[in-house]
Protein backbone atom coordinates (compact mmCIF):
# COMPACT_ATOMS: atom_id res chain seq x y z
CA UNK A 1 0.00 0.00 0.00
CA UNK A 2 1.42 3.44 -0.81
CA UNK A 3 1.41 6.26 1.73
CA UNK A 4 -1.57 7.93 0.17
CA UNK A 5 -3.82 4.89 0.17
CA UNK A 6 -2.57 3.87 3.61
CA UNK A 7 -3.67 7.19 4.98
CA UNK A 8 -6.97 6.78 3.22
CA UNK A 9 -7.43 3.35 4.80
CA UNK A 10 -7.41 4.90 8.23
CA UNK A 11 -9.73 7.72 7.35
CA UNK A 12 -13.39 7.46 8.24
CA UNK A 13 -14.43 8.99 4.97
CA UNK A 14 -12.11 7.01 2.75
CA UNK A 15 -15.05 6.10 0.54
CA UNK A 16 -15.24 9.71 -0.66
CA UNK A 17 -11.76 9.52 -2.14
CA UNK A 18 -11.56 5.87 -3.12
CA UNK A 19 -13.72 4.75 -5.98
CA UNK A 20 -15.22 1.29 -6.04
CA UNK A 21 -13.10 -1.07 -8.11
CA UNK A 22 -14.73 -4.20 -9.43
CA UNK A 23 -12.97 -7.51 -9.86
CA UNK A 24 -10.73 -7.82 -12.88
CA UNK A 25 -12.84 -9.45 -15.60
CA UNK A 26 -11.38 -11.57 -18.37
CA UNK A 27 -12.21 -10.34 -21.86
CA UNK A 28 -15.02 -12.03 -23.80
CA UNK A 29 -12.47 -13.01 -26.51
CA UNK A 30 -10.45 -14.87 -23.90
CA UNK A 31 -13.46 -16.31 -22.06
CA UNK A 32 -15.14 -17.71 -25.10
CA UNK A 33 -12.19 -19.99 -25.71
CA UNK A 34 -12.31 -21.78 -22.36
CA UNK A 35 -14.57 -22.63 -19.43
CA UNK A 36 -12.47 -20.98 -16.73
CA UNK A 37 -13.84 -18.53 -14.17
CA UNK A 38 -14.91 -15.11 -15.43
CA UNK A 39 -13.41 -12.95 -12.69
CA UNK A 40 -9.91 -12.64 -11.34
CA UNK A 41 -8.97 -11.65 -7.78
CA UNK A 42 -8.08 -8.45 -5.97
CA UNK A 43 -4.45 -7.99 -5.10
CA UNK A 44 -3.62 -7.53 -1.40
CA UNK A 45 -3.33 -3.82 -1.94
CA UNK A 46 -6.67 -3.56 -3.68
CA UNK A 47 -8.36 -5.66 -0.98
CA UNK A 48 -7.03 -3.35 1.80
CA UNK A 49 -7.94 -0.23 -0.09
CA UNK A 50 -11.44 -1.38 -0.99
CA UNK A 51 -12.13 -2.70 2.54
CA UNK A 52 -11.15 0.69 3.91
CA UNK A 53 -14.17 2.19 2.13
CA UNK A 54 -16.35 0.53 4.80
CA UNK A 55 -17.36 3.16 7.38
CA UNK A 56 -18.03 0.62 10.16
CA UNK A 57 -21.69 1.49 10.66
CA UNK A 58 -22.87 1.00 14.26
CA UNK A 59 -26.06 -0.69 12.96
CA UNK A 60 -24.72 -2.23 9.78
CA UNK A 61 -27.42 -2.61 7.17
CA UNK A 62 -25.20 -4.98 5.13
CA UNK A 63 -25.52 -7.55 7.94
CA UNK A 64 -29.31 -7.28 7.77
CA UNK A 65 -29.14 -7.76 3.99
CA UNK A 66 -27.14 -10.97 4.35
CA UNK A 67 -29.27 -14.10 4.87
CA UNK A 68 -26.51 -15.42 7.16
CA UNK A 69 -26.16 -12.15 9.13
CA UNK A 70 -22.48 -12.28 8.27
CA UNK A 71 -20.53 -9.83 10.50
CA UNK A 72 -19.26 -7.99 7.43
CA UNK A 73 -17.87 -4.82 9.07
CA UNK A 74 -15.72 -6.93 11.40
CA UNK A 75 -13.86 -8.65 8.58
CA UNK A 76 -13.78 -5.44 6.55
CA UNK A 77 -11.87 -3.74 9.39
CA UNK A 78 -9.42 -6.64 9.67
CA UNK A 79 -8.93 -6.66 5.90
CA UNK A 80 -8.27 -2.90 5.79
CA UNK A 81 -5.63 -3.49 8.47
CA UNK A 82 -4.03 -6.22 6.37
CA UNK A 83 -4.97 -8.96 8.88
CA UNK A 84 -6.25 -11.23 6.13
CA UNK A 85 -6.14 -14.59 7.91
CA UNK A 86 -8.00 -13.22 10.93
CA UNK A 87 -10.54 -11.65 8.60
CA UNK A 88 -11.00 -14.96 6.76
CA UNK A 89 -11.51 -16.76 10.08
CA UNK A 90 -14.32 -14.36 11.09
CA UNK A 91 -15.89 -14.74 7.64
CA UNK A 92 -15.59 -18.54 7.76
CA UNK A 93 -17.19 -18.66 11.20
CA UNK A 94 -20.40 -17.23 9.73
CA UNK A 95 -20.53 -19.11 6.44
CA UNK A 96 -19.83 -22.79 5.78
CA UNK A 97 -19.14 -22.12 2.13
CA UNK A 98 -17.86 -18.57 1.87
CA UNK A 99 -15.65 -19.42 -1.12
CA UNK A 100 -18.68 -20.74 -3.00
CA UNK A 101 -21.03 -17.97 -1.78
CA UNK A 102 -18.49 -15.37 -2.97
CA UNK A 103 -18.95 -16.73 -6.48
CA UNK A 104 -22.66 -17.52 -6.50
CA UNK A 105 -24.51 -15.25 -4.07
CA UNK A 106 -26.40 -12.39 -5.72
CA UNK A 107 -24.63 -9.85 -3.46
CA UNK A 108 -25.84 -6.96 -5.59
CA UNK A 109 -29.35 -7.78 -4.36
CA UNK A 110 -28.35 -8.66 -0.79
CA UNK A 111 -25.51 -7.20 1.31
CA UNK A 112 -24.17 -4.84 -1.35
CA UNK A 113 -27.62 -3.48 -2.10
CA UNK A 114 -28.29 -2.78 1.58
CA UNK A 115 -24.80 -1.33 2.23
CA UNK A 116 -25.45 2.23 3.38
CA UNK A 117 -22.99 3.58 0.83
CA UNK A 118 -25.27 2.38 -1.98
CA UNK A 119 -27.56 5.30 -1.24
CA UNK A 120 -24.90 7.98 -1.56
CA UNK A 121 -22.10 6.42 -3.59
CA UNK A 122 -21.06 2.90 -4.61
CA UNK A 123 -21.36 0.06 -2.07
CA UNK A 124 -18.38 -1.61 -0.46
CA UNK A 125 -17.25 -4.43 -2.77
CA UNK A 126 -18.21 -7.14 -0.31
CA UNK A 127 -18.23 -10.01 -2.80
CA UNK A 128 -14.78 -9.25 -4.20
CA UNK A 129 -13.25 -8.97 -0.73
CA UNK A 130 -14.96 -12.17 0.41
CA UNK A 131 -13.50 -14.03 -2.57
CA UNK A 132 -10.06 -12.51 -2.00
CA UNK A 133 -10.06 -13.56 1.68
CA UNK A 134 -11.10 -17.15 0.96
CA UNK A 135 -8.47 -17.60 -1.74
CA UNK A 136 -5.83 -15.88 0.41
CA UNK A 137 -6.54 -18.20 3.35
CA UNK A 138 -6.53 -21.27 1.06
CA UNK A 139 -2.99 -20.36 -0.01
CA UNK A 140 -1.53 -18.87 3.18
CA UNK A 141 -3.56 -20.39 6.00
CA UNK A 142 -4.69 -23.70 7.37
CA UNK A 143 -8.21 -24.91 6.74
CA UNK A 144 -10.27 -24.87 9.91
CA UNK A 145 -11.22 -28.50 10.41
CA UNK A 146 -11.83 -28.33 14.16
CA UNK A 147 -14.81 -30.12 15.68
CA UNK A 148 -16.33 -30.30 19.14
CA UNK A 149 -15.74 -33.60 20.98
CA UNK A 150 -18.00 -36.38 19.59
CA UNK A 151 -21.46 -36.23 21.14
CA UNK A 152 -22.35 -39.83 20.24
CA UNK A 153 -25.19 -38.87 17.86
CA UNK A 154 -25.30 -39.97 14.22
CA UNK A 155 -26.98 -38.04 11.41
CA UNK A 156 -27.66 -39.21 7.84
CA UNK A 157 -27.61 -36.45 5.24
CA UNK A 158 -29.20 -37.37 1.92
CA UNK A 159 -27.93 -35.20 -0.93
CA UNK A 160 -24.49 -33.63 -1.26
CA UNK A 161 -25.59 -30.34 -2.85
CA UNK A 162 -25.01 -27.07 -1.02
CA UNK A 163 -27.86 -27.81 1.41
CA UNK A 164 -26.45 -31.21 2.41
CA UNK A 165 -22.86 -29.97 2.57
CA UNK A 166 -23.75 -26.97 4.74
CA UNK A 167 -25.86 -29.10 7.09
CA UNK A 168 -23.09 -31.71 7.37
CA UNK A 169 -20.46 -29.06 8.04
CA UNK A 170 -22.42 -27.31 10.78
CA UNK A 171 -23.33 -30.56 12.54
CA UNK A 172 -19.83 -32.04 12.22
CA UNK A 173 -18.42 -28.89 13.86
CA UNK A 174 -20.77 -29.53 16.78
CA UNK A 175 -19.54 -33.09 17.31
CA UNK A 176 -22.17 -35.11 15.40
CA UNK A 177 -21.09 -38.12 13.36
CA UNK A 178 -22.21 -37.43 9.78
CA UNK A 179 -22.71 -39.68 6.77
CA UNK A 180 -23.69 -38.08 3.46
CA UNK A 181 -25.51 -40.28 0.93
CA UNK A 182 -25.85 -39.29 -2.70
CA UNK A 183 -27.05 -41.15 -5.78
CA UNK A 184 -24.41 -39.35 -7.82
CA UNK A 185 -20.82 -40.59 -7.84
CA UNK A 186 -19.53 -37.02 -7.64
CA UNK A 187 -20.50 -34.99 -4.56
CA UNK A 188 -21.65 -31.37 -4.90
CA UNK A 189 -25.17 -31.60 -6.38
CA UNK A 190 -25.93 -28.87 -8.89
CA UNK A 191 -22.67 -27.16 -7.97
CA UNK A 192 -20.95 -29.77 -10.12
CA UNK A 193 -23.81 -31.28 -12.15
CA UNK A 194 -25.50 -28.12 -13.33
CA UNK A 195 -23.28 -25.15 -12.71
CA UNK A 196 -20.80 -24.32 -15.46
CA UNK A 197 -17.20 -24.16 -14.33
CA UNK A 198 -16.85 -20.51 -15.35
CA UNK A 199 -19.15 -19.64 -12.43
CA UNK A 200 -17.51 -21.89 -9.91
CA UNK A 201 -14.57 -24.07 -10.75
CA UNK A 202 -14.98 -27.68 -9.69
CA UNK A 203 -11.71 -27.49 -7.74
CA UNK A 204 -13.37 -25.01 -5.34
CA UNK A 205 -16.13 -27.53 -4.59
CA UNK A 206 -13.58 -30.33 -4.22
CA UNK A 207 -11.60 -28.20 -1.79
CA UNK A 208 -14.72 -27.72 0.33
CA UNK A 209 -15.47 -31.44 0.31
CA UNK A 210 -11.93 -32.23 1.46
CA UNK A 211 -12.49 -29.91 4.45
CA UNK A 212 -15.65 -31.84 5.33
CA UNK A 213 -13.77 -35.12 5.08
CA UNK A 214 -11.07 -33.72 7.36
CA UNK A 215 -13.84 -32.92 9.85
CA UNK A 216 -14.73 -36.61 9.79
CA UNK A 217 -17.76 -36.47 7.45
CA UNK A 218 -18.21 -39.76 5.57
CA UNK A 219 -19.47 -39.89 1.97
CA UNK A 220 -21.45 -42.81 0.56
CA UNK A 221 -21.83 -42.10 -3.14
CA UNK A 222 -23.79 -43.94 -5.81
CA UNK A 223 -26.42 -44.76 -3.17
CA UNK A 224 -30.02 -43.77 -3.81
CA UNK A 225 -32.66 -43.25 -1.18
CA UNK A 226 -35.70 -45.25 -2.29
CA UNK A 227 -33.67 -47.73 -4.31
CA UNK A 228 -30.71 -48.83 -2.25
CA UNK A 229 -32.19 -47.92 1.12
CA UNK A 230 -35.46 -46.67 2.52
CA UNK A 231 -36.13 -43.79 4.85
CA UNK A 232 -37.06 -46.39 7.49
CA UNK A 233 -33.57 -47.92 7.13
CA UNK A 234 -31.98 -44.54 7.77
CA UNK A 235 -34.26 -43.77 10.69
CA UNK A 236 -33.31 -47.10 12.18
CA UNK A 237 -29.56 -46.62 11.72
CA UNK A 238 -29.27 -42.90 12.55
CA UNK A 239 -30.50 -40.55 15.25
CA UNK A 240 -31.68 -38.03 12.67
CA UNK A 241 -32.04 -37.75 8.89
CA UNK A 242 -31.63 -34.57 6.80
CA UNK A 243 -33.07 -34.64 3.28
CA UNK A 244 -31.27 -32.26 0.94
CA UNK A 245 -32.24 -33.82 -2.36
CA UNK A 246 -32.73 -30.60 -4.30
CA UNK A 247 -34.73 -27.58 -3.24
CA UNK A 248 -37.68 -27.88 -5.56
CA UNK A 249 -37.71 -31.65 -5.48
CA UNK A 250 -38.16 -31.38 -1.75
CA UNK A 251 -41.09 -29.01 -2.10
CA UNK A 252 -42.69 -31.34 -4.59
CA UNK A 253 -42.08 -34.31 -2.35
CA UNK A 254 -44.00 -32.45 0.33
CA UNK A 255 -46.85 -31.70 -2.07
CA UNK A 256 -46.94 -35.28 -3.27
CA UNK A 257 -47.94 -36.36 0.22
CA UNK A 258 -50.99 -34.12 0.29
CA UNK A 259 -51.97 -34.24 -3.37
CA UNK A 260 -53.88 -37.26 -4.68
CA UNK A 261 -52.85 -36.34 -8.24
CA UNK A 262 -49.38 -36.89 -9.73
CA UNK A 263 -47.12 -33.93 -9.03
CA UNK A 264 -46.23 -31.85 -12.07
CA UNK A 265 -42.62 -30.69 -12.09
CA UNK A 266 -43.75 -27.94 -14.48
CA UNK A 267 -41.06 -25.46 -15.45
CA UNK A 268 -38.36 -27.60 -13.94
CA UNK A 269 -38.63 -29.92 -16.87
CA UNK A 270 -36.82 -27.20 -18.76
CA UNK A 271 -33.69 -28.47 -17.03
CA UNK A 272 -33.10 -32.00 -18.30
CA UNK A 273 -31.60 -33.34 -15.10
CA UNK A 274 -34.20 -31.90 -12.81
CA UNK A 275 -37.51 -33.03 -14.29
CA UNK A 276 -36.76 -36.73 -13.90
CA UNK A 277 -35.22 -36.09 -10.50
CA UNK A 278 -38.38 -34.42 -9.27
CA UNK A 279 -40.52 -37.33 -10.37
CA UNK A 280 -37.97 -39.63 -8.88
CA UNK A 281 -37.86 -37.74 -5.60
CA UNK A 282 -41.61 -37.45 -5.35
CA UNK A 283 -41.96 -41.20 -5.47
CA UNK A 284 -39.00 -41.89 -3.27
CA UNK A 285 -40.11 -41.20 0.26
CA UNK A 286 -43.32 -43.15 0.17
CA UNK A 287 -41.74 -46.02 -1.77
CA UNK A 288 -40.90 -49.13 0.19
CA UNK A 289 -37.39 -50.34 -0.45
CA UNK A 290 -38.53 -53.09 -2.82
CA UNK A 291 -40.46 -50.77 -5.18
CA UNK A 292 -37.46 -49.20 -6.84
CA UNK A 293 -38.19 -46.14 -8.96
CA UNK A 294 -36.72 -45.96 -12.45
CA UNK A 295 -32.98 -45.22 -12.50
CA UNK A 296 -31.91 -41.62 -12.83
CA UNK A 297 -30.75 -40.49 -16.25
CA UNK A 298 -27.03 -39.89 -16.61
CA UNK A 299 -26.08 -36.57 -15.15
CA UNK A 300 -24.99 -33.99 -17.68
CA UNK A 301 -21.88 -31.96 -17.12
CA UNK A 302 -23.04 -28.92 -18.98
CA UNK A 303 -25.44 -26.30 -17.77
CA UNK A 304 -29.12 -26.73 -18.40
CA UNK A 305 -30.76 -26.23 -21.75
CA UNK A 306 -34.11 -25.05 -23.09
CA UNK A 307 -36.09 -21.95 -22.30
CA UNK A 308 -34.75 -20.77 -18.98
CA UNK A 309 -35.46 -17.12 -19.68
CA UNK A 310 -33.83 -15.23 -16.86
CA UNK A 311 -31.71 -15.55 -13.76
CA UNK A 312 -28.48 -17.31 -13.09
CA UNK A 313 -29.31 -20.47 -15.02
CA UNK A 314 -30.19 -18.44 -18.13
CA UNK A 315 -26.92 -16.54 -17.94
CA UNK A 316 -24.99 -19.76 -17.46
CA UNK A 317 -26.83 -21.37 -20.35
CA UNK A 318 -26.15 -18.51 -22.75
CA UNK A 319 -22.47 -18.31 -21.84
CA UNK A 320 -21.95 -22.06 -22.08
CA UNK A 321 -23.64 -22.16 -25.48
CA UNK A 322 -21.38 -19.33 -26.69
CA UNK A 323 -18.24 -21.14 -25.50
CA UNK A 324 -19.35 -24.42 -27.05
CA UNK A 325 -20.04 -22.66 -30.33
CA UNK A 326 -16.60 -21.05 -30.30
CA UNK A 327 -15.03 -24.43 -29.55
CA UNK A 328 -16.84 -26.00 -32.49
CA UNK A 329 -15.91 -23.14 -34.83
CA UNK A 330 -12.27 -23.50 -33.79
CA UNK A 331 -12.32 -27.23 -34.50
CA UNK A 332 -13.76 -26.52 -37.97
CA UNK A 333 -11.11 -23.88 -38.59
CA UNK A 334 -8.38 -26.34 -37.50
CA UNK A 335 -9.70 -28.91 -39.97
CA UNK A 336 -10.84 -31.31 -37.22
CA UNK A 337 -14.16 -31.89 -38.96
CA UNK A 338 -15.32 -34.88 -36.91
CA UNK A 339 -14.76 -33.00 -33.66
CA UNK A 340 -16.53 -29.96 -35.09
CA UNK A 341 -19.50 -32.16 -36.05
CA UNK A 342 -19.71 -33.64 -32.59
CA UNK A 343 -19.48 -30.23 -30.90
CA UNK A 344 -22.09 -28.63 -33.17
CA UNK A 345 -24.36 -31.66 -32.60
CA UNK A 346 -23.87 -31.40 -28.82
CA UNK A 347 -24.72 -27.71 -28.99
CA UNK A 348 -27.94 -28.41 -30.88
CA UNK A 349 -29.07 -31.16 -28.54
CA UNK A 350 -28.03 -29.45 -25.30
CA UNK A 351 -29.11 -25.89 -26.07
CA UNK A 352 -31.74 -26.32 -28.80
CA UNK A 353 -33.26 -22.89 -28.25
CA UNK A 354 -30.07 -20.88 -28.40
CA UNK A 355 -29.22 -18.73 -31.42
CA UNK A 356 -25.94 -20.62 -31.68
CA UNK A 357 -27.80 -23.93 -32.04
CA UNK A 358 -29.78 -22.59 -35.00
CA UNK A 359 -26.71 -21.32 -36.80
CA UNK A 360 -24.99 -24.61 -35.96
CA UNK A 361 -27.49 -26.45 -38.13
CA UNK A 362 -26.02 -24.78 -41.21
CA UNK A 363 -22.39 -25.40 -40.19
CA UNK A 364 -23.29 -28.97 -39.37
CA UNK A 365 -24.93 -29.48 -42.75
CA UNK A 366 -21.87 -28.11 -44.57
CA UNK A 367 -19.48 -30.28 -42.58
CA UNK A 368 -21.53 -33.44 -43.06
CA UNK A 369 -21.68 -32.80 -46.80
CA UNK A 370 -17.90 -32.46 -46.85
CA UNK A 371 -17.63 -35.70 -44.90
CA UNK A 372 -19.82 -37.49 -47.48
CA UNK A 373 -22.93 -37.83 -45.31
CA UNK A 374 -25.64 -36.08 -47.38
CA UNK A 375 -28.60 -37.70 -45.60
CA UNK A 376 -27.50 -36.38 -42.18
CA UNK A 377 -26.56 -33.05 -43.77
CA UNK A 378 -30.05 -32.77 -45.25
CA UNK A 379 -31.60 -33.25 -41.81
CA UNK A 380 -29.43 -30.44 -40.42
CA UNK A 381 -30.39 -28.00 -43.21
CA UNK A 382 -34.06 -28.95 -42.85
CA UNK A 383 -33.85 -28.35 -39.11
CA UNK A 384 -32.69 -24.80 -39.80
CA UNK A 385 -35.38 -24.18 -42.40
CA UNK A 386 -38.14 -25.35 -40.06
CA UNK A 387 -36.70 -23.41 -37.08
CA UNK A 388 -36.05 -20.08 -38.82
CA UNK A 389 -38.75 -18.84 -41.17
CA UNK A 390 -37.08 -15.66 -42.41
CA UNK A 391 -33.66 -14.10 -42.76
CA UNK A 392 -30.59 -14.27 -44.96
CA UNK A 393 -29.26 -17.53 -43.58
CA UNK A 394 -32.22 -19.34 -45.13
CA UNK A 395 -30.48 -18.75 -48.45
CA UNK A 396 -27.47 -20.74 -47.18
CA UNK A 397 -29.74 -23.45 -45.84
CA UNK A 398 -31.61 -23.75 -49.17
CA UNK A 399 -28.35 -23.89 -51.09
CA UNK A 400 -27.07 -26.63 -48.76
CA UNK A 401 -30.34 -28.52 -49.01
CA UNK A 402 -30.24 -28.51 -52.81
CA UNK A 403 -26.65 -29.84 -52.76
CA UNK A 404 -27.66 -32.66 -50.42
CA UNK A 405 -30.58 -33.66 -52.64
CA UNK A 406 -28.29 -33.64 -55.67
CA UNK A 407 -25.94 -36.04 -53.84
CA UNK A 408 -28.87 -38.20 -52.86
CA UNK A 409 -30.20 -38.25 -56.46
CA UNK A 410 -33.63 -36.83 -55.55
CA UNK A 411 -33.96 -34.61 -58.63
CA UNK A 412 -37.60 -33.58 -58.05
CA UNK A 413 -36.92 -32.29 -54.52
CA UNK A 414 -33.65 -30.76 -55.71
CA UNK A 415 -35.43 -28.81 -58.49
CA UNK A 416 -38.08 -27.64 -56.04
CA UNK A 417 -35.36 -26.37 -53.66
CA UNK A 418 -33.43 -24.50 -56.38
CA UNK A 419 -36.69 -22.92 -57.52
CA UNK A 420 -37.46 -21.82 -53.94
CA UNK A 421 -33.98 -20.29 -53.64
CA UNK A 422 -34.40 -18.32 -56.89
CA UNK A 423 -37.91 -17.19 -55.92
CA UNK A 424 -37.19 -16.20 -52.28
CA UNK A 425 -33.77 -14.63 -52.93
CA UNK A 426 -33.95 -12.97 -56.36
CA UNK A 427 -30.57 -11.23 -55.98
CA UNK A 428 -28.80 -14.29 -54.59
CA UNK A 429 -25.17 -14.93 -55.55
CA UNK A 430 -26.24 -18.55 -55.99
CA UNK A 431 -28.86 -17.45 -58.57
CA UNK A 432 -26.87 -18.15 -61.79
CA UNK A 433 -25.75 -21.60 -60.55
CA UNK A 434 -29.28 -22.38 -59.39
CA UNK A 435 -30.84 -21.44 -62.77
CA UNK A 436 -28.21 -23.39 -64.69
CA UNK A 437 -28.87 -26.49 -62.59
CA UNK A 438 -32.63 -26.05 -62.95
CA UNK A 439 -32.20 -26.01 -66.75
CA UNK A 440 -30.13 -29.19 -66.59
CA UNK A 441 -32.74 -30.92 -64.44
CA UNK A 442 -35.60 -29.83 -66.75
CA UNK A 443 -33.81 -30.99 -69.91
CA UNK A 444 -32.97 -34.34 -68.27
CA UNK A 445 -36.69 -35.03 -67.64
Ligand SMILES: Cc1cc2nc3c(=O)[nH]c(=O)nc-3n(C[C@H](O)[C@H](O)[C@H](O)COP(=O)(O)OP(=O)(O)OC[C@H]3O[C@@H](n4cnc5c(N)ncnc54)[C@H](O)[C@@H]3O)c2cc1C
Nearest residue numbers: 104159161162163182183189190194224225245246247312
Ligand atom coordinates in the same frame (compact mmCIF):
# COMPACT_ATOMS: atom_id res chain seq x y z
C1 LIG B 1 -26.97 -23.56 -14.45
C2 LIG B 1 -27.28 -23.19 -13.01
C3 LIG B 1 -26.77 -22.00 -12.50
C4 LIG B 1 -27.05 -21.65 -11.18
N1 LIG B 1 -26.51 -20.50 -10.69
C5 LIG B 1 -26.73 -20.16 -9.39
C6 LIG B 1 -26.15 -18.98 -8.82
O1 LIG B 1 -25.42 -18.26 -9.48
N2 LIG B 1 -26.42 -18.69 -7.53
C7 LIG B 1 -27.23 -19.50 -6.75
O2 LIG B 1 -27.43 -19.20 -5.58
N3 LIG B 1 -27.80 -20.63 -7.26
C8 LIG B 1 -27.57 -20.96 -8.54
N4 LIG B 1 -28.14 -22.10 -9.06
C9 LIG B 1 -29.05 -22.87 -8.20
C10 LIG B 1 -28.30 -23.78 -7.21
O3 LIG B 1 -27.44 -24.63 -7.92
C11 LIG B 1 -29.31 -24.59 -6.42
O4 LIG B 1 -30.20 -23.71 -5.76
C12 LIG B 1 -28.62 -25.44 -5.35
O5 LIG B 1 -27.69 -26.33 -5.94
C13 LIG B 1 -29.65 -26.24 -4.56
O6 LIG B 1 -28.94 -26.98 -3.58
P1 LIG B 1 -29.51 -28.29 -2.95
O7 LIG B 1 -28.44 -28.85 -2.06
O8 LIG B 1 -30.83 -28.00 -2.35
O9 LIG B 1 -29.80 -29.31 -4.17
P2 LIG B 1 -28.88 -29.91 -5.32
O10 LIG B 1 -27.72 -29.05 -5.62
O11 LIG B 1 -29.82 -30.23 -6.43
O12 LIG B 1 -28.37 -31.28 -4.69
C14 LIG B 1 -29.25 -32.35 -4.43
C15 LIG B 1 -28.44 -33.64 -4.33
O13 LIG B 1 -29.31 -34.69 -3.89
C16 LIG B 1 -29.01 -35.87 -4.60
N5 LIG B 1 -30.21 -36.72 -4.60
C17 LIG B 1 -31.43 -36.44 -5.12
N6 LIG B 1 -32.28 -37.44 -4.89
C18 LIG B 1 -31.57 -38.40 -4.20
C19 LIG B 1 -31.89 -39.69 -3.68
N7 LIG B 1 -33.11 -40.20 -3.79
N8 LIG B 1 -30.92 -40.40 -3.05
C20 LIG B 1 -29.65 -39.89 -2.91
N9 LIG B 1 -29.31 -38.68 -3.38
C21 LIG B 1 -30.25 -37.94 -4.03
C22 LIG B 1 -28.65 -35.38 -6.00
O14 LIG B 1 -27.85 -36.33 -6.69
C23 LIG B 1 -27.87 -34.10 -5.68
O15 LIG B 1 -26.48 -34.34 -5.58
C24 LIG B 1 -27.88 -22.49 -10.37
C25 LIG B 1 -28.38 -23.70 -10.90
C26 LIG B 1 -28.08 -24.05 -12.20
C27 LIG B 1 -28.63 -25.34 -12.73
Ligand code: SF4
Nearest residue numbers: 054055057062115116
Ligand atom coordinates in the same frame (compact mmCIF):
# COMPACT_ATOMS: atom_id res chain seq x y z
S1 SF4 C 1 -23.38 -1.11 5.46
FE1 SF4 C 1 -21.58 -0.88 4.05
S2 SF4 C 1 -20.40 0.73 5.04
FE2 SF4 C 1 -21.82 0.05 6.62
S3 SF4 C 1 -20.73 -1.57 7.73
FE3 SF4 C 1 -21.79 -2.60 6.08
S4 SF4 C 1 -20.30 -2.71 4.38
FE4 SF4 C 1 -19.55 -1.17 5.86
